[in-house]
Amino acid sequence: MSESGMRLVATRDAVGHVLCHDMTQILPGGTDADGNELPRYKGARFRKGHVVTAEDVPVLLSMGKAHLYVWQKRPGWLHEDEAARRMAALCLGEGCVAAGEPREGKIAINAAHDGVFLVDSERLTAVNSVDQVMVATRRGNFGVRAGDALAGTRVIPLVIDGAVVAQAEAAADVAAHGPLMRVAPYVMHTAAVITTGSEVKSGLIEDRFTPVVERKLARFGVRVTWHATPGDNMEDVVAAIGEARAAGVDMVLCTGGMSVDPDDNTPGAIRRAGARVVTYGAPVLPGAMLLVGYFDPDAADEKDARPVPVVGLPGCVMYSKATVFDLALPRLVAGVPLEKRDFVAMGEGGLCLGCDPCTFPHCPFA
Ligand SMILES: Nc1nc2c(c(=O)[nH]1)N[C@H]1C(S)=C(S)[C@@H](COP(=O)(O)OP(=O)(O)OC[C@H]3O[C@@H](n4cnc5c(N)ncnc54)[C@H](O)[C@@H]3O)O[C@H]1N2
Numbered sequence: 001m002s003e004s005g006m007r008l009v010a011t012r013d014a015v016g017h018v019l020c021h022d023m024t025q026i027l028p029g030g031t032d033a034d035g036n037e038l039p040r041y042k043g044a045r046f047r048k049g050h051v052v053t054a055e056d057v058p059v060l061l062s063m064g065k066a067h068l069y070v071w072q073k074r075p076g077w078l079h080e081d082e083a084a085r086r087m088a089a090l091c092l093g094e095g096c097v098a099a100g101e102p103r104e105g106k107i108a109i110n111a112a113h114d115g116v117f118l119v120d121s122e123r124l125t126a127v128n129s130v131d132q133v134m135v136a137t138r139r140g141n142f143g144v145r146a147g148d149a150l151a152g153t154r155v156i157p158l159v160i161d162g163a164v165v166a167q168a169e170a171a172a173d174v175a176a177h178g179p180l181m182r183v184a185p186y187v188m189h190t191a192a193v194i195t196t197g198s199e200v201k202s203g204l205i206e207d208r209f210t211p212v213v214e215r216k217l218a219r220f221g222v223r224v225t226w227h228a229t230p231g232d233n234m235e236d237v238v239a240a241i242g243e244a245r246a247a248g249v250d251m252v253l254c255t256g257g258m259s260v261d262p263d264d265n266t267p268g269a270i271r272r273a274g275a276r277v278v279t280y281g282a283p284v285l286p287g288a289m290l291l292v293g294y295f296d297p298d299a300a301d302e303k304d305a306r307p308v309p310v311v312g313l314p315g316c317v318m319y320s321k322a323t324v325f326d327l328a329l330p331r332l333v334a335g336v337p338l339e340k341r342d343f344v345a346m347g348e349g350g351l352c353l354g355c356d357p358c359t360f361p362h363c364p365f366a
């Protein structure tokens with residue numbers, strides 16, 4: 001056997017082995033203007049990767065193929081489709097489904113329901129570091145809809161040493177950490193918006209921030225069920241946050257007052273209201289002055305109570321098409337706990353290029 005495992009065999013000896021190239025069949029076709037018969041291209045009668053069966057032998061011989069290049073199946077080696085199935089198994093977390101049977105060693109994976117697509121980047125990199133196998137995904141942390149394409153996996157050769165697939169499986173370590181990807185469904189349905197700013201409270205300027213936030217939330221099925229315009233005064237903003245929580249909303253969003261002017265009290269008010277602040281500031285433009293925190297359930301709360309996110313939205317969220325808020329929102333609505341490192345990781349790609357027209361989320365932002 002050659003180094004590659006490919007070998008020329010007599011067709012009658014090829015049963016059980018894997019074809020290394022397409023076998024094109026040409027059949028008698030129509031006639032040309034002069035009545036001459038034309039050969040008809042039938043396309044591939046047998047595809048590369050096909051496992052030759054006893055029934056195929058007479059067909060192949062009738063096509064004039066007395067010899068074939070095949071991969072001899074060796075013990076412990078897998079056909080590409082079998083290997084693709086095992087690779088797909090590494091990917092099929094919650095809300096991920098194989099789009100069908102493997103074809104030519106490739107399997108597509110789609111979303112079974114709406115939610116935020118989450119990828120374990122480190123383990124994905126570990127799997128892709130194994131030669132001869134690959135998993136490509138769409139970018140993680142974005143919202144997806146049922147049926148959306150999420151990932152594809154394939155093995156590179158026609159037959160592959162089972163040890164290579166086992167190496168990929170070890171890198172994924174699904175038993176310890178679960179599959180490489182999942183779609184976390186949206187679990188939050190209601191939000192409070194606290195629009196800060198004395199100019200809004202007094203009616204000097206029309207509130208143009210709240211409608212923007214409402215539209216962004218609506219895309220994820222979240223309704224604004226509580227709203228207040230407390231002005232800039234720290235105590236008033238703290239009180240509004242307390243009332244919003246008492247109203248039982250799933251998340252609290254404060255707009256404006258996030259920067260460094262003397263009357264920018266929102267971060268202080270969020271802290272004073274008792275939130276655990278995860279980050280004030282994010283390596284993203286627009287949106288550097290974002291604050292994200294949580295009100296953790298206390299012992300008296302129901303045992304399945306979730307932390308309630310509280311977000312301070314800087315002014316840019318109102319007038320920029322895409323900001324850090326759009327990067328964090330899908331995970332927030334899915335109740336995925338965000339940590340400081342999630343924001344730290346946004347730096348590379350965190351600069352919006354301000355394209356005209358804006359194609360977010362189909363762009364390098366994030
Ligand atoms: N000296 C510095 N100035 C600013 C900084 C900085 O780091 N140093 N950061 C800039 C960045 S970045 C942003 S983003 C904004 C942050 O803005 P704020 O969240 O503090 O927003 P405000 O100051 O409250 O408002 C900005 C602007 O928008 C108007 N506004 C606010 N709310 C509403 C509303 N509901 N409807 C309509 N208009 C609203 C407000 O009147 C102001 O004109 O800070 C930069 N500055």
Ligand code: MOO
Nearest residue numbers: 286287288289316
């Ligand atoms: O950095 Mo501000 O929070 O972009 O727009």
